[in-house]
Amino acid sequence: MLQIFLAAMWKCEDEAIQKKLLxxxxxxxxxxxxxWQNGDFWIMYAGRNNFAFDTIYWKKIDQRFFGTTIYEDDNICDVWRRRLHLLEPDEYITGWIKRLKIKKEEKRLQALPRDTPSGSISSPVYSSAPITLSVPSSEPTCYTSSQWLVISNTSVFWPTSTDYLYGPTTGPGASDVICAAxxxxxxxxSRGLSSLGPTKTTTVTLYTPTSTGACRKSILPEQYSNVHTGPVTTLCDGVARALGPRETATEYYPGTGPCSTFSESRxxxxxxNREPSASPTCRAxxxxCIGIWQTYSSxxxxxxxxxxxxxxxDxxxxxxxxxxxxxxxxxxxxNPCSECHFIPGTATMFYWPVTTSKGDLCAQNGSTIPATPTGDGPNTAILNHYTLVSPSVYISFTxxxxxxxxxxxxxxxxRYSNQLISIHPTAVTSLREHRNARYPSEGTPYPFNFAEFLPQTVGNYxxxxxxxxxxxxxxxxxLYDPSCTMVRDDYMPFIEVPQEAADIDSHWERCSRRWLVPAVTMVxxxxxxxxxPTPTSEPKVMSIEADAVPEGMVDAPTPTPTAELGW
Structure with a gap:
């Protein structure tokens, strides 16, 4: 192919000689x-900082004998640099043989003009009559200019590592600076080349096992969203109540009906995409890197x-x-304690039962009767190695x-584990419609009425x-789900963190007691x-130490208690 190309040039030169122009x-x-044959071309080409001819000119010569370059297989402009054997300045300035040959060709090379990419390339090197070589417009051009790579008239950001050395390149840490650059x-x-779009696309069909019908089941205590199948009663408040102990609910996955398994294709x-040369193998x-990040930030x-x-x-x-x-x-x-909140684990409240007389469930107007004494003085009970004394209420935190x-x-x-505090029963405050979260919905506080937990007989239950x-x-x-319409045996009220909890640690005096609050099991x-009760894992919502709520939250005012009992 090179011989054909040179023969074409020879023919053009014949015409110039006949016209006495050459x-x-x-x-x-x-x-x-x-x-080309003796290798002088490569040496004299490498002996100049600038190109002897424009890159596009030699690209066409290269294509004549190497064939058209496939960009997705080769590496854009590096293709031409490799084939033309371009050397870096520190490479071509060494070697006395190179310098002698460069000096020999210097005068002639200076006469060769640099052309810009266009529809044709003219080279009036040896004659006033230019020799014109056609450049097909459909073939992509490729050259660099400053920090840009130009491919077929599209500019791609093409930075050079030496412009991004964020530290000294000698001494300790120099290898990290160079590696980072x-x-x-x-x-x-890579990002720039990816923006040009993919060079090829492949598709693969994947198969994923899936199923329909009742292939799996889980049995859990029933909750608000389950259909209650046991006995139900409705009292004066008009609300349905499940009778008897809390039932279990069986759920099937992924659906109902016969189980069928198969593979689903996608x-x-x-x-x-195009990629630059091989990625660096170093690791900073x-x-x-500490100094590198500081320099970058500055x-x-x-x-x-x-x-x-x-x-x-830029x-x-x-x-x-x-x-x-x-x-x-x-x-x-x-001072993280200047504005803070509690993060309680699972909480259990141990209380002394009280009863009421001549009261109505809906009016809540019964009279409170203290618990029956177990002997002289206050009632006592043993919990593990603690002695519980009436009328105090005890709250344990995992x-x-x-x-x-x-x-x-x-x-x-x-952080403390397995803590037990005692408080007066009138100091317990419930928070209705509260929700713990990173941005909690703070509930409305009400005084707590332990008489509401008195077991009562309804039919056979x-x-x-x-x-x-x-x-x-x-x-x-x-909080906002309308499907919770039945009272079941699963009530766990939210309570305000008692003031006595602050006595566990002297730093907690100023912490909010209505931000993250415990839902207590009543015993x-x-x-x-x-x-x-049997220990259970702590609620997931409690594990949010690192995602606390921003400052500026204000506690809701405590409503004025009414004559009716309530919490």
Whole structure:
């Protein structure tokens, strides 16, 4: 192919010689053939900082004997650099043989003009009559200019690592600085080439096992969303109540009916994008990257302050050293206990049962009767190694700690496990329609009435008859879900964290008691015995220390108690 190309040049030169525009010993084709064969062309080409001819010119020559380059298989402009054997300045300045040959060709090379990519390339090297070579417009052009790679008239950001050295390149940590810069160059060039779109697309059919019908089942205690199949009664408040102990509910997955399993197909499309040269193999270390991140942060601030809008390709705009490990961001806080909240674990309330007489469930106007004494003095009971004394109410926490109200706050005080506090029964406050969350919905506080837990006989069943407003405001009913319409034996009220909990740690005095609050399991103390419920895992909502609510929340005012009993 090269011979054909040179023969075409020879024919053009014949015409120029016949017109006396060129002499025989000035044939460019002859010099190119000789230069190509003896290797002088490569040396004299490498001996110049600028191209002897425009890249496009030599690209066409290259295509004549190497064939058309396939961009997705080769590496864009690096194809031409590899084939033309371009050397870096520090490579071509060494070697006395190179310098002698460069000096020999210098005068002639300076006479060769640089052309710009266009529909044709003219080269009036040896004659006033130009020799014109056609450049097919359909073939992509490729060249670099400053920090840009131009491919078929499309510019791609093409940074150079030496512009992004965020630290000294000698001494300790230099390898990390250089490595980070190499990765920045590679990442940005990859993003730029990806923006040009994929070079090829492949599709693969994947098969996933799936099923329909009742293939699996789970048996759990029934909750508000389950259909109650047991006996039900309706009292004066008009609300349906499930009679008897809490039932279990069986649910089937993924649906109902006969179980059927099969494979479901889906098509996954994979694209192949252009990529720069091989990715760096180095790995920056944390110690060396600390200074790199500091420099990046400083440069980012300076650059942002110096411009009104980002400038594409601006070398002053720093690149993020994404492949450089960084220490966790710190959020210093002078005093996390100045504004804080409690984070209680699972809570259980042990109480002494009370009764009422001549009262009505709906009017809640009965008279309270204290628990029957077990002997002289107050009633007592044993719970593990603790002695419980009436009329105090005891609340146990599987765990309890406190945290700053700031979004990136810190722990206030210490974390404690298996804590038991005693409080006066009139100091217990319930929070109706409260929900624990990162941004909690703070419930309305009401005084607590233990008489509502007195077991009562309804037909063949004996159970507590929790008033509907109290039940609907408990933790077992979703806040805004209208499907919670039946009272079941699963009531767990939210209570305000008692003031006595602050005595566990002296740092907790100022912590909010209505932010994250416990939903308590009620356990009556009967015949001097208090039995702790079977331990369960703590609610997931409690594990949110690192995602506290921002400052500025205000406690809801406590309503004025009415004559009716309520909580």
């Amino acid at each position: 002499v025989e010993d000035q044939r460019l084709s002859s010099q190119m053939r000789d230069s 190499q990765w920045m160059q590679y990442d940005e060039r 098509i996954e499309t994979t694209t192949v 270390e944390l110690e060396g 440069l980012s601030s300076e650059y942002a302050a110096s411009i009104t809008s980002p400038i594409p390709g 070398t002053r705009s720093p690149l993020r050293p994404a492949h450089c490990p960084n220490t966790a961001r710190e959020y210093p806080e002078e 765990s309890i700690n406190a945290w700053s109200n700031r979004r990136h706050g810190h722990q206030c005080g210490e 004996t159970q507590s008859l929790i008033p509907w407003p109290q039940y609907r405001g408990g933790s077992q009913c979703p 009556p103390i009967v015949d001097g015995t208090a039995v702790a």
